[in-house]
Amino acid sequence: MVALRPLQVTLDDVCFCHWPVARTAVEPAVPDWLTVETADGDAWVSAVAATVDRVETFGIEVAGPAELLTVRTYVRGPTGQRGVRVLALFGDDRRISTAVSELFRVTAGGATPRTLPTADRRRVLDAGDRRLFECRYTADGEPVAVPPDSLASFLVDRQRYFTTGRFGTRLVGSIGHDPWRLDRVDATVTGSVFPAVDIPVSGSTPLVHHSPGLRVSIAPPVPR
Template sequence: MFSVRPLTVVLADVCFCHWPVDADALSRSIPDWLTVETADGDAWVTAVAHTISGVSSFGVDLTGPVAAVTVRTYVRGPDGHRGVRFLAVYADDALTATVTEPALRLPYREGRLGRRTDDGEYRTRRTLDVDGRCVLDVRYTPGDGETTTAPPDSLAAFLVERHRYFTTGGFGTHLVGSVGHDPWPLGTVDADVSGTLLPTLGLPDPAGSPLVHYSPGTELGLSPPRPLWLD
């Protein structure tokens, strides 16, 4: 499956913010051909705040550093394969939006993203919607220790190690794409997360406090989605 990955994306300074939510409530925001997957008794919605250090296609560089936030949840397709369903993509670069919408069939949303480092002690990523309201504010300080990978069958692995995404094409076509990468290197982080992201996207309120993972980054190989029957 997916022997050609025309897009290579390098991510850096990645902060995963995960919220537990009620699975039945979340299922109303997911197409009925997908099944919401749960872990530790909850469904999960994740905002991934990151910097896209570069994007290339067949060795040709397309864009430089871009701030972005992707919002996703965890599902199984009709064949039972695990993957993610993207709920929103915020990016501060027009080319990124041009790629995500028609090529990858991802739900781009307009907004403004900011990132800064304060006195070398902590970093702040802020996402504003088109009306200037703060939908996500993440203040975090990565630890100095070595990175590790998530143990198999752990909650961390459930939340970060996904290699498929499901989306919908024209005329309601069921599509699946691949995301190839090595296991995410994860490090410790102190973080404070706030904002109105979930209700802004019409998603259920969190059932608990957010869980945060941090990674210095990795390289992804992306394949545009194709009909499930070709999978």
């Protein structure tokens, strides 16, 4: 059997917005074979917005550039493996949205992520004429490695994702990349991604991280 080669995605200007929430608020969005993982006493829901410079498969560029925003939470599998559960995905390029949504088994949403052409960086998610979410930020300084066993490492450094296939099949995929390096960021966030994933939470203040970017290999999920 020929092994499937992972999708290669080159990300640029990656903005992570993390909201602390009660575990009970997230559990309905996660299948019962996964356990919602907590840090500092909270479950977390994150929006990861990035510019996709290029997408490659079998060494051939197939798409890019584009804007992509995924919403995820943090879970453990049946044997304790740590990973993420992708709750929603939004993109402004159909080819990239389709390729990534097929891996995560999540239907691409109708809202559109954009980067606004302003002096500071502004990542937004718009649903028609309604703005769901906006992160306005400036980043500077030399990017540094994420300290192990830190909250930043818990939220950013995940190399496994869990999803569900047809007939309820439990699937696990891998996400390979060099260690994330984060720089200093000053950010203001308005709105949230919670309405897009039907999680009834409001009012929490997000934690924001920023990375200049890196290259990610996403392997197709397999039954486990």
